[in-house]
Ligand code: O2Y
């Protein structure tokens with residue numbers, strides 16, 4: 392069904408499949424207008440002015456926060472909605488036991504009813520974007536159709552967009568078809584659907600973050616993990632950072648932690664005083680996603696497909712993350728934080744004391760000490776409020792972010808938030824053992840999360856919400872990659888959150904985590920500063936450089952302890968979890984589980 396484009400907005404591409412698809416989606420959504428995004432500065436200015444005029448964003452104090460804007464989402468639309476997120480494959484088993492599944496036919500039909508006519512009175516923006524540097528053979532192109540200027544402005548920061556991407560796509564290039572409409576912002580008519588077999592994403596009824604910036608979790612993890620399985624690479628929920636050693640050599644690590652474990656802080660770490668004298672420097676390549684492949688040298692190389700940070704505001708301050716604070720001083724979009732009278736922003740656990748008054752994330756007047764009807768404190772900023780900021784503004788950004796080839800990975804770190812059981816750090820015995828460690832990693836629920844405090848949530852490789860196919864097959868894919876790698880990164884597990892009997896953290900975290908990374912790099916260089924335990928190699932008492940830290944011998948012992956009693960219980964919990972995958976779980980993972988269980992019983 393061809394639709395005529397108004398002359399002014401002639402599609403700036405010769406890609407017939409793309410043009411036909413845009414026409415077809417326009418017929419479905421009935422926008423008043425179609426605008427092809429070129430990515431220019433003039434266009435940015437125009438979109439900002441228009442979004443301000445219609446109240447979609449608020450211009451912040453341009454003297455104090457140049458180029459910054461404020462956005463509030465609907466009250467029921469403040470986080471990813473995992474229960475409305477589906478993998479739509481022909482066969483249910485291809486989505487696996489950990490994903491919501493819908494058939495493609497049902498998915499298109501159900502979401503189609505929500506999309507029909509949803510853009511009446513609105514503009515459909517056509518945003519061509521590249522995940523990864525434009526033109527790199529490791530990058531992937533997507534085109535997002537959206538009726539939200541907020542989405543366009545965020546995509547502009549988080550990805551590379553516009554004419555240069557359309558040019559790179561040419562007349563026949565492959566792209567992911569991403570359709571988004573806020574529609575009625577009705578949670579009962581919200582769906583985030585992934586069609587890996589069609590290379591398509593449909594998101595409707597939301598205007599927030601991970602649900603609508605379709606290049607991020609939807610394309611770069613769910614769709615990309617499916618592509619990666621087919622094409623022989625890895626799409627992972629990992630930060631990438633470079634550690635410049637005292638001799639000037641930079642080693643890169645990739646690390647996977649579940650959401651809310653401080654990934655952004657770790658990626659932008661500043662060396663603590665005690666280690667700074669040694670001459671370490673940290674280079675941030677990415678804070679959330681890593682695409683990794685085996686290169687011709689037989690090593691694992693990674694790119695960060697994103698170009699910006701979509702970080703949580705509350706808790707971000709000059710102590711926890713000075714680099715993030717420097718990054719968001721200009722050209723940043725703030726979402727759901729508190730708006731101050733002088734049109735600057737505030738959030739809980741930031742740098743400043745609460746303002747005397749402000750407008751909270753729900754648009755209501757707020758002042759410190761405010762309580763709701765039930766007597767509970769009312770927060771000024773939503774706990775999941777965000778900043779969207781360009782990566783190049785980060786003082787620790789690595790020039791390799793724009794490097795087409797990426798960076799070689801020396802170590803992979805899996806981590807979780809465990810008050811007990813998991814030591815501060817340990818090294819797996821082999822790639823296969825490391826995959827088992829990643830497959831069984833877990834976090835305990837904190838008071839800040841919904842559910843029972845302390846409850847264990849297994850989150851393999853931090854990919855549970857993001858793996859676009861059967862996770863049993865995903866583990867098999869990891870094992871296969873290991874078989875092909877000639878220079879395998881070593882695999883570690885870290886836990887910054889171990890507590891003492893009083894519930895106090897034993898490890899100071901933040902910049903001090905570099906001491907653990909230093910040990911990890913020592914291990915990659917075969918330093919014998921480790922002792923063998925049933926679960927892997929743990930630092931010797933002298934293995935970590937603790938210069939300038941006040942940690943007693945007892946505390947260090949507790950931090951590094953592998954308690955057999957706790958671990959035997961842990962193994963039972965792991966067995967229960969692994970059983971979910973039935974026949975799809977590779978036998979190598981069971982073998983690693985059994986051998987570790989045996990070592991613990993000995
Ligand atoms: O709540 C959202 O929509 C965003 S979630 C998110 C954002 C940036 C990086 N990681 C995450 C995550 O949940 O892992």
Ligand code: MN
Nearest residue numbers: 628649650679
């Ligand atoms: Mn994430």
